[in-house]
Amino acid sequence: MALTLPELGFDYDALGDRMSKETFEFHRDKHHQAYINKANELTDSKLSNDNYIPEMLKAKESNQGLFNQLGQHYNHSLFWDSLSPQGGGDNIPGELGEKIKSTFGSFDAFKEKFIAAGGGQFGSGWVWLAMADNGDLEIMATLNADNPLTHGKTPLIVCDVWEHAYYIDYRNARPKFLEAFVDSMANWENAARLYDRGPVKAAA
Ligand SMILES: [Fe+2]
Numbered sequence: 001m002a003l004t005l006p007e008l009g010f011d012y013d014a015l016g017d018r019m020s021k022e023t024f025e026f027h028r029d030k031h032h033q034a035y036i037n038k039a040n041e042l043t044d045s046k047l048s049n050d051n052y053i054p055e056m057l058k059a060k061e062s063n064q065g066l067f068n069q070l071g072q073h074y075n076h077s078l079f080w081d082s083l084s085p086q087g088g089g090d091n092i093p094g095e096l097g098e099k100i101k102s103t104f105g106s107f108d109a110f111k112e113k114f115i116a117a118g119g120g121q122f123g124s125g126w127v128w129l130a131m132a133d134n135g136d137l138e139i140m141a142t143l144n145a146d147n148p149l150t151h152g153k154t155p156l157i158v159c160d161v162w163e164h165a166y167y168i169d170y171r172n173a174r175p176k177f178l179e180a181f182v183d184s185m186a187n188w189e190n191a192a193r194l195y196d197r198g199p200v201k202a203a204a
Helices: 021-042 052-061 064-081 093-105 105-118 175-187 188-197
Strands: 125-131 137-143 152-162
Touching: 021 188, 052 064, 052 152, 064 093, 064 152, 093 137, 093 188, 105 125, 105 137, 105 175, 152 175, 175 188
Parallel strands: none
Antiparallel strands: 125 137, 125 152
């Protein structure tokens, strides 16, 4: 048993200029894989993709070194699921589309806030759309390996704003990358599925 790189539902060149094959090769095969290797090393490969989340939450309180690796595995795994070659735009399926409109006023208002939150995150981190236990939506920015689960929130979609996520394709233009994510890569189908599933009791 060990943690492994999760499958990607499309080829590395499927996003074209939006996110290049070279970015996937570095970001998945080198960066994400390195976090996985380190986590396996620290846990004697005793964790698997199916059971590591409670350990990640425990490590957040008691073992920052391990949390950094497990958090990066969790965050990157959801990031890959947050991308789709057919993604982006305001055609959000199910109740999530309505909920975004009622929460933020409009899809454009959501988009503006999401980009501002990701663009304003100083240093390395993540920007999320997350759900509270009562179903309320919230845009969250987290630092380093942190994620909404450690704050009792259920993540729906995430964009990686570490420089390695966009430097090859967008150079230092992080807001441009975030705009491309929302407009043409965001996997709303996956986010709607997570929304319909309801809040996850993370520590359970
Ligand atoms: Fe990353």
